[in-house]
Amino acid sequence: MGRWKPDARGRLAQAALELFVERGYESTTVADIAARAGVTERTFFRHFADKREVLFGDPVEYNGVFTDAVAAAPADASPLDAAALALRAAGKWFEGRHPYARRRAAVIAAHPALQEREQVKRLHLTEAIAAALVARGTGEAAAALTAELTSVAFHQAFTRWVTADEESDLGDLAVGVLDELRALAC
Amino acid sequence: MGRWKPDARGRLAQAALELFVERGYESTTVADIAARAGVTERTFFRHFADKREVLFGDPVEYNGVFTDAVAAAPADASPLDAAALALRAAGKWFEGRHPYARRRAAVIAAHPALQEREQVKRLHLTEAIAAALVARGTGEAAAALTAELTSVAFHQAFTRWVTADEESDLGDLAVGVLDELRALAC
DNA sequence: TACCTCCATGTCAGGAACTGACATCACGAT
DNA sequence: ATCGTGATGTCAGTTCCTGACATGGAGGTA
Numbered sequence: 001m002g003r004w005k006p007d008a009r010g011r012l013a014q015a016a017l018e019l020f021v022e023r024g025y026e027s028t029t030v031a032d033i034a035a036r037a038g039v040t041e042r043t044f045f046r047h048f049a050d051k052r053e054v055l056f057g058d059p060v061e062y063n064g065v066f067t068d069a070v071a072a073a074p075a076d077a078s079p080l081d082a083a084a085l086a087l088r089a090a091g092k093w094f095e096g097r098h099p100y101a102r103r104r105a106a107v108i109a110a111h112p113a114l115q116e117r118e119q120v121k122r123l124h125l126t127e128a129i130a131a132a133l134v135a136r137g138t139g140e141a142a143a144a145l146t147a148e149l150t151s152v153a154f155h156q157a158f159t160r161w162v163t164a165d166e167e168s169d170l171g172d173l174a175v176g177v178l179d180e181l182r183a184l185a186c
Numbered sequence: 187m188g189r190w191k192p193d194a195r196g197r198l199a200q201a202a203l204e205l206f207v208e209r210g211y212e213s214t215t216v217a218d219i220a221a222r223a224g225v226t227e228r229t230f231f232r233h234f235a236d237k238r239e240v241l242f243g244d245p246v247e248y249n250g251v252f253t254d255a256v257a258a259a260p261a262d263a264s265p266l267d268a269a270a271l272a273l274r275a276a277g278k279w280f281e282g283r284h285p286y287a288r289r290r291a292a293v294i295a296a297h298p299a300l301q302e303r304e305q306v307k308r309l310h311l312t313e314a315i316a317a318a319l320v321a322r323g324t325g326e327a328a329a330a331l332t333a334e335l336t337s338v339a340f341h342q343a344f345t346r347w348v349t350a351d352e353e354s355d356l357g358d359l360a361v362g363v364l365d366e367l368r369a370l371a372c
Numbered sequence: 373t374a375c376c377t378c379c380a381t382g383t384c385a386g387g388a389a390c391t392g393a394c395a396t397c398a399c400g401a402t
Numbered sequence: 403a404t405c406g407t408g409a410t411g412t413c414a415g416t417t418c419c420t421g422a423c424a425t426g427g428a429g430g431t432a
Contacts, residue, residue, distance in 0.1 A: 119305035152334040185371040189398040
């Protein structure tokens with residue numbers, strides 16, 4: 001066995017979620033998190049840019065779920081069709097993560113500072129989707145708006161998915177919201 | 187003349203914007219802002235919840251521009267028509283504020299911490315619009331989605347408005363984006 | 373084996389953001 | 403004239419976050 005226990009980052013993330021659930025975000029210090037993970041505070045900040053970031057995974061991986069699906073869409077698919085495929089892919093990615101997502105969402109909903117971070121992550125996802133659409137040949141303006149629609153659909157669907165008691169299919173929900181949006185706009 | 191110079195809050199807000207433009211957000215301390223405004227650091231935190239907040243006005247007043255317009259819309263207007271009226275009202279509210287909005291937007295664009303705050307403000311605006319629509323009798327789901335569309339339209343239009351060199355009509359832009367969204371979704 | 377470099381972590385000092393508790397003192401009402 | 407109010411000042415303290423430097427196992431090389 002090595003000099004240190006493996007996966008300090010993972011231990012920190014888990015300790016943080018536990019403590020946030022137990023005591024709340026504000027009553028938990030970074031020192032508390034580090035102590036439970038068995039490292040020092042300084043090590044926490046080597047793995048995460050700040051205290052909020054510990055609740056958010058690798059954005060490249062997460063955004064990639066959406067952007068890869070957009071990139072993989074058939075060349076003749078419309079931007080909105082590509083968006084729907086991205087929603088399906090995201091729905092699949094979240095399969096089996098419902099219990100975790102619920103706990104995490106509850107923590108975030110309880111603390112404005114964490115909602116802020118979540119909203120920027122959403123913005124970055126929107127921009128990533130727009131970029132992926134542009135890469136497929138969609139115009140800048142249409143790409144930006146389609147990405148926003150995708151983001152709205154996913155956000156709404158995710159909220160409902162996490163709120164609902166029994167687990168439903170997130171992909172179905174999201175594509176459903178996209179259809180609601182279509183109906184509204186026409 | 188009173189014991190203190192009047193409008194400490196306004197002086198703080200102005201000093202902050204000046205300093206953020208001059209040195210950047212991170213290189214400006216709250217003590218710097220307070221000093222330029224002629225008060226102490228503690229007074230800054232009595233007027234603003236945190237360092238970021240100094241760039242954002244009263245959310246009740248700002249959101250009210252949108253929600254009042256929604257509330258004042260004719261009873262037979264569709265949710266999306268009410269949204270368009272809100273966009274017009276917001277456009278009018280920003281008349282004459284283009285130079286200020288540009289400077290402010292540049293500062294925010296340069297600092298992730300400020301983008302975070304801006305995104306939550308946007309979220310709260312969206313929720314306020316949804317609530318105003320519900321008050322008009324729109325269903326929860328349709329209200330949420332219409333509010334999101336309104337928010338998207340305004341956000342896109344505002345970005346273009348602030349980016350463009352010569353000043354155009356923000357209301358026109360926003361309603362135009364709403365039409366683009368319609369076209370995309372159909 | 374002996375040595376050596378790498379790199380994740382530890383240690384420590386310090387700046388800046390924010391908060392609670394208490395003091396001050398012009399202004400306006402009584 | 404007195405008194406309460408409320409915006410501000412003062413000060414101590416906690417927490418977040420960063421830079422600089424030290425440490426010592428792992429893994430490679432002679």
